[in-house]
Amino acid sequence: MLRNHIRTAWRNFVKNKWYSLLNIGGLTIGMACSILILLWVQNESSYDTFHSNVDNIYRLTAEANENFKAAVSPAGMVEELPNQIPEIKSSLRLSAPFEALVEIDDQKFKEGPVFYADPNFLDVFTFPLIEGESKTALDSPDGILITEVTAKKYFGAESALGKTIKIDNGDTFTVKGVLADVPSNSHLQFNIIIPMTYHAKNDSDLVNKVWNSFNFYGYFQFEESAISTPEKFSKMVAKINQIYAERAPEYEIIFNLQPLKDIHLHSDLQIDLPGHGNIQYVNIFFLVAFIILIVACINYMNLATARSSRRAKEVGLRKVIGAGRRQLILQFLGESLIISFLSLVLAIGLVYLFLPAFNHLSQKELVFSLTDPLLWSTLLFIALITGLISGSYPALFLSGFKPIKVLKGRLKLSKYNLLFRNGLVVSQFVVSVLLLIGTTVIYKQLTFIKNKNLGYDKSNLVYVPMEGEMWGKQDALKAALAENPLTNNFSIISDLPANLVTGDFDIHWEGKDPNEQILFPSIRADENFLDVFQMTLLNGRGFSKTSSENNDYIINETAVKVMGGNLENILGKTLTFKERKGTIIGVVKDFNYKQLQYAIEPLVIRHGGFGNLAVVRTSPKSTESTIAALENIYHTLNPAYPMVYNFVDANLDSQYKGEQQMGSIFKVFAILAIFISCLGLYGLSAFMTEQRFKEIGVRKVLGASALRLVNMLSKDFLKLVFVAFVLAIPIAWYVMSKWLEEYAFHIELQWWVFVLAGFTVLIVALSTVSYQSLKASLANPIKSLRTE
Structure with missing residues (x-):
C-alpha cells in the first residue's frame, strides 16, 4: 500500500513537474522562514533558564509612581531582608555594569562589562567555573573572576588562576576563578566579576546599609516552593512592602518581585540592564512564523483543488475497482506528506545557508544543530503538520468525487470549490498586506524617532x-x-x-x-x-x-x-x-x-x-x-x-536597537510572504489560463486584442487582491495602533500608508498574473483551435 502511494506520488510529480516545483518551492521557503523565526523565538524565550534554581530566584524591583518603575533597589534592604524573612534563602547584590581599565604586564586595555557582586554570586547563579573554587572565589576583596574568553585574551593557553590584574591604575587583583563563557541567553552579560567587599570600602550605600538610595540590582533566592503559588507570592510581596514602610515611612515606594526567567522579555523598567527583549515582539514573530507556513500550505491547497479535474478520472477508476474513500484520503495525504518532508529536507539546507545572514540581521548567535533531539522532533512536527494541513482539503475534496459523473466526462467544479479557493487566495494576500503595512509603520516610527526634534540639537x-x-x-x-x-x-x-x-x-x-x-x-x-x-x-x-x-x-x-x-x-x-x-x-x-x-x-x-x-x-x-x-x-x-x-x-x-532589528526582520519576511503568495498565484493563473486556452483562441479569432484578453484573465485575481486589501485595513489599523501606544511620542497612522501597501501588493499580483495572461493572449490561435 505504502509503496503504491509513493509510486503514485512520484508519477504525479514527474507528470506535473512545473506545478510540483511550485508546491515544493513554496513549502520549502515557508518552512525555512518558519524555522529561522522559531529559532529566534526559542532563543528569546530561553533566557536564564539554564540556572538550576531559576524557579526560586527573583529580582527586587521598585515603583515610585505609575510612570516610574525601576529595576534597582537599596543595598541595605537587599542585605537585611533575609534576616527578617526566613523564606529568603539568600540575597545577592550586583552593581551597575561598567568598563574598567585592565593592566596586565604593563599593557592596558579597556574591558567590560564588569560587575561588583556579593560573594554568593556563584551560589545563586549557575555560571560553571572552569578553574577555581566556587565557594571561595569571591570571599577575598582582592580576588577576581574572569570568563574563559577574557582569560584566553590576556593569558593565552596558560592557566589564568593565580595571575594578577591591575584595575583602573589602582589595586591589583588575583584571579581566583575562570568562568565558562556567559551564555548568550543570559540577561547578565559580563567579562569580569569583582567582589562587593572591595567596592564596600568606598561606597557609602554599602557602608551605611541604606534603605533610601536605589543604586543596586537585588536578587533573592527563596526556599523551595516558598512562593510557588499566587497566594504565597502576594503575601511575600505584601510582607516586603510592610517591612519597608516601617523602615522608611517617609517614602511611598511599592516593591515587587520579578521572576528571573521573566527579566528578559517582561521588563519594561527604567534603570535596567541593557539588552532586554520584548514579549510583544516574540508573540508577533511566532505568529508570523505560523502565518508564513499557512500561506505556503494555501499554495498547495489552491493548486491541488484547481487541478482536481485532472485527477477526477483517476479517482473514479480507483473507486470502480474497489478503493474506498478512506484509502483515497490516505493516498492524497500521503502525497502531500511526501512533498512536505521533501520540502523539509530542502528547507534545512536553506536554513544552514542563510543562518549566518539571519544572525547578522537579528544580532544573535543562533545555532542550528541537527544533533539536538528536541530540534528534530520540532522539525518533524512542522513537516507533519504542514503535510496534513496542505493535503487535508484536497484529500477530502478529491476523494469525494462520484465515479459515474467523472467517468462520463470532464468534471465541472462547484461554486463552493471556487469560493473556497478564492478565500484561500484572499487569506494569503491579507497576510501580505498586513506584513507590508507593519513594515511601513515600523519604518515610519523609527524615522520619526531618528528625526524628531528632542528639544535640543543632538548632532555633532x-x-x-x-x-x-x-x-x-x-x-x-x-x-x-x-x-x-x-x-x-x-x-x-x-x-x-x-x-x-x-x-x-x-x-x-x-x-x-x-x-x-x-x-x-x-x-x-x-x-x-x-x-x-x-x-x-x-x-x-x-x-x-x-x-x-x-x-x-x-x-x-x-x-x-x-x-x-x-x-x-x-x-x-x-x-x-x-x-x-x-x-x-x-x-x-x-x-x-x-x-x-x-x-x-x-x-x-x-x-x-x-x-x-x-x-x-x-x-x-x-x-x-x-x-x-x-x-x-x-x-x-x-x-x-x-x-x-x-x-x-x-x-x-x-536605545532603539530592538525596534531597528524588528523592522529589519519584519521587512525581510514581508517580502518573502508576498513572494510565496505570488508563487501560488502564478501557478493558479497559469492553470486557469490553460483551462481557457480554447476560449482565448476563439476570442482572438473574433478580434479580441491582447490587452482585452489580459484584462479578462487578470480581473478576477485582482478583485481577490482588492478584497484582501479591504479586509486587512481594520486589522492592520488595530494592531499597529496598539504597538504605537507603547510610545508616548509616535507617528499618527495615515491613510496613504495603507493605500501604498495595497497598491504595492496589487502591482506585484498584477505583474504575476499578467505574465501568464499576456503569454496566452500572444499565442497563435491555430494551436488552441486545432482538433486533437
Missing part, C-alpha cells in the same frame, strides 16, 4: 567620560578645552540628556502639598549647557560663572505645571533640592531626556562646575580634527587612561 555632539586623574583635573580640562578653538564649545555635565535615569523625591517649593510625592529627575550642568545643546530658554536666564554653585536652578515646562505656576510668576521662587535651598532662575522648553516610550517628566537642572562627562559640539566639517584635539588634551591630563568617546546621536540610536 561628542562626549568623553571622566576617568582616572581627570576627576581631579576638571578645572585644567576646562581651561584646555577653552583655549582650543576646535573644543571651546563644551559643557561639563553629570548625565547625558539622552538617557537620564536618576530621580529624587526630596524636593520642595513654595505651596507644595507636604503629602504629595513626585519624582524629579535632575541634571548637574555648567553655564555652557544650554548653549552647547542648543536648548530653548523660555524665560529667565541660564547659569553664570559668578553664581553660587548650588543656589541656582533651571526647570522645564512640565516642572512649572507640576508646581502650579506659570512662566511669568515662577522665576525667583525658592526651590529646595536635597536640602540645598536655591532660586529658580530660568525655564527651559521641554526636551526628551528619556526614550520616546516615556512622557516628559518634571526636571531640575542644577548648577555645578564638576560632572561625569565632557561634551563638545563640533563643527560639521571638523569632527575628526576635534576628536584629535580632544585626544591630545585628554592624554596630556590623563596619560594612564586611553580616551573613550561617543556621539550623542549614536547613543540615542542604540
Whole structure:
C-alpha cells in the first residue's frame, strides 16, 4: 500500500513537474522562514533558564509612581531582608555594569562589562567555573573572576588562576576563578566579576546599609516552593512592602518581585540592564512564523483543488475497482506528506545557508544543530503538520468525487470549490498586506524617532567620560578645552540628556502639598549647557560663572505645571533640592531626556562646575580634527587612561536597537510572504489560463486584442487582491495602533500608508498574473483551435 502511494506520488510529480516545483518551492521557503523565526523565538524565550534554581530566584524591583518603575533597589534592604524573612534563602547584590581599565604586564586595555557582586554570586547563579573554587572565589576583596574568553585574551593557553590584574591604575587583583563563557541567553552579560567587599570600602550605600538610595540590582533566592503559588507570592510581596514602610515611612515606594526567567522579555523598567527583549515582539514573530507556513500550505491547497479535474478520472477508476474513500484520503495525504518532508529536507539546507545572514540581521548567535533531539522532533512536527494541513482539503475534496459523473466526462467544479479557493487566495494576500503595512509603520516610527526634534540639537555632539586623574583635573580640562578653538564649545555635565535615569523625591517649593510625592529627575550642568545643546530658554536666564554653585536652578515646562505656576510668576521662587535651598532662575522648553516610550517628566537642572562627562559640539566639517584635539588634551591630563568617546546621536540610536532589528526582520519576511503568495498565484493563473486556452483562441479569432484578453484573465485575481486589501485595513489599523501606544511620542497612522501597501501588493499580483495572461493572449490561435 505504502509503496503504491509513493509510486503514485512520484508519477504525479514527474507528470506535473512545473506545478510540483511550485508546491515544493513554496513549502520549502515557508518552512525555512518558519524555522529561522522559531529559532529566534526559542532563543528569546530561553533566557536564564539554564540556572538550576531559576524557579526560586527573583529580582527586587521598585515603583515610585505609575510612570516610574525601576529595576534597582537599596543595598541595605537587599542585605537585611533575609534576616527578617526566613523564606529568603539568600540575597545577592550586583552593581551597575561598567568598563574598567585592565593592566596586565604593563599593557592596558579597556574591558567590560564588569560587575561588583556579593560573594554568593556563584551560589545563586549557575555560571560553571572552569578553574577555581566556587565557594571561595569571591570571599577575598582582592580576588577576581574572569570568563574563559577574557582569560584566553590576556593569558593565552596558560592557566589564568593565580595571575594578577591591575584595575583602573589602582589595586591589583588575583584571579581566583575562570568562568565558562556567559551564555548568550543570559540577561547578565559580563567579562569580569569583582567582589562587593572591595567596592564596600568606598561606597557609602554599602557602608551605611541604606534603605533610601536605589543604586543596586537585588536578587533573592527563596526556599523551595516558598512562593510557588499566587497566594504565597502576594503575601511575600505584601510582607516586603510592610517591612519597608516601617523602615522608611517617609517614602511611598511599592516593591515587587520579578521572576528571573521573566527579566528578559517582561521588563519594561527604567534603570535596567541593557539588552532586554520584548514579549510583544516574540508573540508577533511566532505568529508570523505560523502565518508564513499557512500561506505556503494555501499554495498547495489552491493548486491541488484547481487541478482536481485532472485527477477526477483517476479517482473514479480507483473507486470502480474497489478503493474506498478512506484509502483515497490516505493516498492524497500521503502525497502531500511526501512533498512536505521533501520540502523539509530542502528547507534545512536553506536554513544552514542563510543562518549566518539571519544572525547578522537579528544580532544573535543562533545555532542550528541537527544533533539536538528536541530540534528534530520540532522539525518533524512542522513537516507533519504542514503535510496534513496542505493535503487535508484536497484529500477530502478529491476523494469525494462520484465515479459515474467523472467517468462520463470532464468534471465541472462547484461554486463552493471556487469560493473556497478564492478565500484561500484572499487569506494569503491579507497576510501580505498586513506584513507590508507593519513594515511601513515600523519604518515610519523609527524615522520619526531618528528625526524628531528632542528639544535640543543632538548632532555633532561628542562626549568623553571622566576617568582616572581627570576627576581631579576638571578645572585644567576646562581651561584646555577653552583655549582650543576646535573644543571651546563644551559643557561639563553629570548625565547625558539622552538617557537620564536618576530621580529624587526630596524636593520642595513654595505651596507644595507636604503629602504629595513626585519624582524629579535632575541634571548637574555648567553655564555652557544650554548653549552647547542648543536648548530653548523660555524665560529667565541660564547659569553664570559668578553664581553660587548650588543656589541656582533651571526647570522645564512640565516642572512649572507640576508646581502650579506659570512662566511669568515662577522665576525667583525658592526651590529646595536635597536640602540645598536655591532660586529658580530660568525655564527651559521641554526636551526628551528619556526614550520616546516615556512622557516628559518634571526636571531640575542644577548648577555645578564638576560632572561625569565632557561634551563638545563640533563643527560639521571638523569632527575628526576635534576628536584629535580632544585626544591630545585628554592624554596630556590623563596619560594612564586611553580616551573613550561617543556621539550623542549614536547613543540615542542604540536605545532603539530592538525596534531597528524588528523592522529589519519584519521587512525581510514581508517580502518573502508576498513572494510565496505570488508563487501560488502564478501557478493558479497559469492553470486557469490553460483551462481557457480554447476560449482565448476563439476570442482572438473574433478580434479580441491582447490587452482585452489580459484584462479578462487578470480581473478576477485582482478583485481577490482588492478584497484582501479591504479586509486587512481594520486589522492592520488595530494592531499597529496598539504597538504605537507603547510610545508616548509616535507617528499618527495615515491613510496613504495603507493605500501604498495595497497598491504595492496589487502591482506585484498584477505583474504575476499578467505574465501568464499576456503569454496566452500572444499565442497563435491555430494551436488552441486545432482538433486533437
